[in-house]
Amino acid sequence: MPMPFFETRRLNKTYRTASASATVALDDVTLSVERNSLTVIHGPSGSGKTTLLALLAALERPTRGNVIFDGKSLETCSDNELARVRRRIGFVYQDFALIARLSVEENIHYALIPRGIPRGERRRRTDELLARFGLETRAGARASELSGGEQQRVALVRALAGQPEVLLADEPTSNLDPAAAQTALAVVREFHTSGRTVVVASHDPALLTLATRVVRLERGRLVPEA
Amino acid sequence: MVHLLEIAGTGLAAVLLHPLRSLVCVVALAAVLVPYLVGMALSQGLQAEAEASARFGADLYVTGGRFGRPAPLPREAAQQIRQMDGVADASPRIVGEIVLGKDRIPAVLVGLPEERLTDWHEAVDGKLPQPGGPYELVIGTTLADLLHLEIGATLPPFYRNDRGERLARVVGIFRRECPPWEARLVLTTLDSAAEIFDQPHAITDVLVTCRRGYQAAVARRLAELPFFSHLQQSDSVRVRVTSREELVAVLPSGLLHRGGVFQLHFVLAFAVGILVLFVTSGLGLAERRREIGILKATGWQTDEILLRGGVESLCLSMAAACGALLLAWLWLRVGNAYGVASYFLAGVGTAPDFPVPFRLAPVPALLGFVIALALVMTGTLYPSYRAATTPPREAMR
Numbered sequence: 001m002p003m004p005f006f007e008t009r010r011l012n013k014t015y016r017t018a019s020a021s022a023t024v025a026l027d028d029v030t031l032s033v034e035r036n037s038l039t040v041i042h043g044p045s046g047s048g049k050t051t052l053l054a055l056l057a058a059l060e061r062p063t064r065g066n067v068i069f070d071g072k073s074l075e076t077c078s079d080n081e082l083a084r085v086r087r088r089i090g091f092v093y094q095d096f097a098l099i100a101r102l103s104v105e106e107n108i109h110y111a112l113i114p115r116g117i118p119r120g121e122r123r124r125r126t127d128e129l130l131a132r133f134g135l136e137t138r139a140g141a142r143a144s145e146l147s148g149g150e151q152q153r154v155a156l157v158r159a160l161a162g163q164p165e166v167l168l169a170d171e172p173t174s175n176l177d178p179a180a181a182q183t184a185l186a187v188v189r190e191f192h193t194s195g196r197t198v199v200v201a202s203h204d205p206a207l208l209t210l211a212t213r214v215v216r217l218e219r220g221r222l223v224p225e226a
Numbered sequence: 227m228v229h230l231l232e233i234a235g236t237g238l239a240a241v242l243l244h245p246l247r248s249l250v251c252v253v254a255l256a257a258v259l260v261p262y263l264v265g266m267a268l269s270q271g272l273q274a275e276a277e278a279s280a281r282f283g284a285d286l287y288v289t290g291g292r293f294g295r296p297a298p299l300p301r302e303a304a305q306q307i308r309q310m311d312g313v314a315d316a317s318p319r320i321v322g323e324i325v326l327g328k329d330r331i332p333a334v335l336v337g338l339p340e341e342r343l344t345d346w347h348e349a350v351d352g353k354l355p356q357p358g359g360p361y362e363l364v365i366g367t368t369l370a371d372l373l374h375l376e377i378g379a380t381l382p383p384f385y386r387n388d389r390g391e392r393l394a395r396v397v398g399i400f401r402r403e404c405p406p407w408e409a410r411l412v413l414t415t416l417d418s419a420a421e422i423f424d425q426p427h428a429i430t431d432v433l434v435t436c437r438r439g440y441q442a443a444v445a446r447r448l449a450e451l452p453f454f455s456h457l458q459q460s461d462s463v464r465v466r467v468t469s470r471e472e473l474v475a476v477l478p479s480g481l482l483h484r485g486g487v488f489q490l491h492f493v494l495a496f497a498v499g500i501l502v503l504f505v506t507s508g509l510g511l512a513e514r515r516r517e518i519g520i521l522k523a524t525g526w527q528t529d530e531i532l533l534r535g536g537v538e539s540l541c542l543s544m545a546a547a548c549g550a551l552l553l554a555w556l557w558l559r560v561g562n563a564y565g566v567a568s569y570f571l572a573g574v575g576t577a578p579d580f581p582v583p584f585r586l587a588p589v590p591a592l593l594g595f596v597i598a599l600a601l602v603m604t605g606t607l608y609p610s611y612r613a614a615t616t617p618p619r620e621a622m623r
Contacts, residue, residue, distance in 0.1 A: 059619040060618070079528050079615065083525055083527040083528070084525075086523065086525045086618075097520050097523060097622060098520070099517050099520055099521075101244070110236065110524065113232050113233060114524075114526045114527065115525060119232075158524070
């Protein structure tokens with residue numbers, strides 16, 4: 001049996017607020033994501049989808065439980081090892097996570113610099129992907145000057161430009177007009193059909209149709225699909 | 227290596243990415259560094275000037291002392307010394323403090339024999355004092371300005387003398403480019419000075435010029451001169467001989483003391499500066515924290531974040547140090563050490579009316595840069611490190 005790309009074991013994430021009350025975002029989540037699969041996580045708002053993606057991408061540490069990435073437990077990874085794990089992942093954030101003062105081009109290049117991608121190659125990949133998403137004229141614009149839809153497309157370009165092994169995307173089509181959403185879906189499909197792994201948190205029915213597996217989260221717990 | 231250079235390049239870009247923060251940081255640093263650089267430049271400039279004055283002065287300075295305090299010598303002392311083997315010249319001198327005008331402005335009066343006054347010819351506008359008639363004085367620029375005196379002006383008697391007083395007339399004014407010591411100086415003939423101080427038979431010191439190779443021997447034999455042995459027995463005045471080299475050796479400690487006091491003030495400013503920089507580095511901290519969170523989330527390592535922050539700090543400190551150096555130079559050259567010269571020169575007002583000597587030496591400038599770097603690093607790297615070691619999602623919130 002092939003080794004899963006991601007595996008979570010009894011994952012729990014609890015946030016403590018200033019009033020000392022605890023919010024359980026994830027509760028005992030055990031999940032396997034197979035290599036080359038396209039997994040869609042869906043569920044109502046506040047069900048823990050974003051938290052689950054963040055834990056898979058090593059963006060934070062779980063309160064309890066463990067994430068295993070490509071056979072390696074993230075629990076025991078050093079800070080630098082976690083950074084190297086993140087370089088293998090392309091992440092599309094729900095709030096885009098762009099550096100507002102940097103240009104579109106710089107936002108993408110900054111994600112490629114630590115991966116050691118030479119300047120010329122960075123430029124080639126950026127130009128190609130920006131053209132694909134219809135953003136070639138916005139390369140020099142500051143991220144803060146873009147519309148929500150444009151920012152979401154830039155976030156997708158940044159995630160894909162690093163040619164990651166896995167794409168994690170949090171509501172990647174939520175701010176896009178139908179045409180842009182079609183492009184995004186096509187790109188995600190291409191990414192998947194090229195033999196790579198995709199995990200998406202989304203309510204988009206179009207994405208659900210692409211999924212090889214659908215996972216439902218409710219109140220931080222995995223629930224079996226009806 | 228290319229990868230590291232590219233990360234360093236993002237540090238340079240970070241300076242421009244947050245222009246307000248960078249500007250405030252550079253201004254705060256310059257505000258801390260400029261007084262330090264100005265103080266050190268003045269201290270070293272004055273030291274160099276004093277050393278030059280001592281080097282071009284006499285070979286030996288003979289003074290009297292009683293109970294550790296200066297005491298006058300008899301006028302004949304110069305004559306006695308002049309007769310010694312190896313002595314080329316021995317010139318008596320009177321140096322004392324006076325006050326002038328209704329505001330009682332302090333000044334230093336120096337009396338020299340007429341033949342020695344000619345040495346001052348090139349430093350004086352007007353003419354040199356001559357004996358007879360009213361006392362003829364050459365005064366410093368500060369005194370001339372404070373007392374509104376010009377060449378030819380007459381001063382009413384400013385001293386008490388049982389044998390009567392005489393008017394004094396300004397016959398010359400020291401040029402502005404003269405060393406600062408001359409700004410409050412009053413130069414006159416030895417006889418005039420003796421009468422002004424009402425000490426007709428006394429002098430304060432003797433300036434001895436020796437023949438080549440005789441200086442050490444003359445210094446040794448001076449103390450054993452029967453004239454001085456007799457003086458010690460009769461008036462309890464001990465003679466003290468100071469060579470030019472001893473004078474030069476003593477000078478730095480005196481001036482560096484001033485520098486030390488200034489440095490103490492600077493240490494206080496430094497302590498305040500760190501607090502200021504902590505506050506200024508807090509400008510846009512939330513934005514920077516989010517920025518670092520995003521970089522970490524896209525695969526940056528903590529050491530790469532710190533390299534970026536280090537290069538940013540280096541650029542800010544270089545800008546601050548260069549700016550501070552330029553401002554210090556402007557303060558000294560154009561502003562003529564306005565407001566700060568009085569820390570180093572007694573009796574000088576807020577705006578000195580003579581060119582204040584200064585030397586912007588490389589070591590304090592380099593030290594200024596190091597201090598700037600340390601301050602910015604403290605204010606930048608620690609918050610960066612904190613943000614970089616926080617889980618990215620938390621830093622991005």
